[in-house]
Amino acid sequence: MAYVLQVDFTMNGPFGDVMAAEFSGLAHSINEEEGFMWKIWTESPETNLAGGIYIFKTKETAEKYLDMHTKRLAGFGITDVNAKILAINSKLTEITNSPVK
Incomplete structure (x- = not known):
C-alpha cells in the first residue's frame, strides 16, 4: 500500500518559473529519498502558500521524510507546517x- 504525504506552509515566494529555477536542485534531491515515488508541487502566490502532494511506498518512509523536511523548513524560518499522511x-x-499501482 502506498501513502500520500500532503504538506503546505506559508511562504513569501518565489513562485512560478522563479521557484522552478531556484528549487530545481531540491527537486532532484527529493528523487533520491527512500521510498519516494513522486511529487506534485503546489503553490498559491495569492495566499503565500506552497507545498506538495507526495507519494511514498510506506508510511514509515513518508514519516521519515516529513521529519527531515520539517527540520529543513525550520532552517529557512518556516515553522507553521501543515502535514497529513494518508493511506x-x-x-x-x-x-x-x-x-x-
Whole structure:
C-alpha cells in the first residue's frame, strides 16, 4: 500500500518559473529519498502558500521524510507546517486513472 504525504506552509515566494529555477536542485534531491515515488508541487502566490502532494511506498518512509523536511523548513524560518499522511485506497485510485499501482 502506498501513502500520500500532503504538506503546505506559508511562504513569501518565489513562485512560478522563479521557484522552478531556484528549487530545481531540491527537486532532484527529493528523487533520491527512500521510498519516494513522486511529487506534485503546489503553490498559491495569492495566499503565500506552497507545498506538495507526495507519494511514498510506506508510511514509515513518508514519516521519515516529513521529519527531515520539517527540520529543513525550520532552517529557512518556516515553522507553521501543515502535514497529513494518508493511506491510498489502491482499488478505487486505479479506477480513477492514477499512476500509483
